[in-house]
Amino acid sequence: MSARFQVKSTMTVDASWTRLASRAARVVLARQDMSYPQLAGELAKLGVPESARAVEAKVIRGTFRFSFFLQTLVASQAECPSRWVDVFSSPDTWEARATRVLAIELAGQPWLDWRMLSNRLEEIGVSIAVDSLQSQIDSGSFLTTLFLQCATVCHFDSILRFLDISSLNEAALAGSSIP
Numbered sequence: 001m002s003a004r005f006q007v008k009s010t011m012t013v014d015a016s017w018t019r020l021a022s023r024a025a026r027v028v029l030a031r032q033d034m035s036y037p038q039l040a041g042e043l044a045k046l047g048v049p050e051s052a053r054a055v056e057a058k059v060i061r062g063t064f065r066f067s068f069f070l071q072t073l074v075a076s077q078a079e080c081p082s083r084w085v086d087v088f089s090s091p092d093t094w095e096a097r098a099t100r101v102l103a104i105e106l107a108g109q110p111w112l113d114w115r116m117l118s119n120r121l122e123e124i125g126v127s128i129a130v131d132s133l134q135s136q137i138d139s140g141s142f143l144t145t146l147f148l149q150c151a152t153v154c155h156f157d158s159i160l161r162f163l164d165i166s167s168l169n170e171a172a173l174a175g176s177s178i179p
Contacts, residue, residue: 016171017145018062024144024162025059025072032076042075048094066147067094067140070101081158095140102137102147105156112154120153125175 029039036059037052044050048071050058058064059072073080074088087100106112114134121128126149128136136142151159152168159168 014145016174017148020062020148020163020167020171021064021069021144022059022062023167024148024159025062025064025069027162028072028076028078029059032078034076039072039075043071046071046075048075062145064144065095065098065140066102066142066144067098069144069147070094070097079161081161083158093140098140098142098147099137102142102150105151105158106154108156109154117150117154121149123176124149124153124172 029035034042035052036056040050040052040055043055058068070084070088071094072078080088083104084101087097087104090097090100092100106117114130118128118130118133121133126146128146136146148159148163148168148171150156152172
């Protein structure tokens with residue numbers, strides 16, 4: 001297979017996941033009947049100064065960090081999975097909260113280690129070194145797309161509040177076809 005084809009295929013897979021991240025954020029906003037300017041105003045109250053245009057661009061691109069997704073949930077006063085509620089009242093940084101939410105979800109599979117998670121992600125075309133995976137998650141700097149990918153391969157029920165399993169499976173299948 002040519003390198004050019006591999007790059008195009010990888011971009012298609014990435015685009016599938018970024019579209020899903022965008023859709024999840026838009027679902028939150030639609031359910032709360034909240035506009036981008038309103039979200040920007042509420043984010044500012046949380047100490048997250050973003051212009052309405054910047055917020056809209058982030059959501060449309062779908063390449064935002066999971067901490068931003070959590071900020072969106074709190075700022076919009078959206079209903080969230082009950083397992084996440086205590087995290088939102090924490091004085092921790094948003095990055096630490098993102099790490100805690102993912103840890104809560106991964107706790108459902110206590111036998112799963114970083115290598116196994118990396119291998120599961122590889123099965124859906126997400127190649128991420130074990131050290132990088134652990135570092136991103138520990139620092140809370142991971143993208144919403146990575147959370148969605150983990151949710152797919154680890155079967156996090158909580159994500160079904162924002163996206164259908166068929167959409168997650170479609171993105172996973174698109175990635176799994178890449179050799």
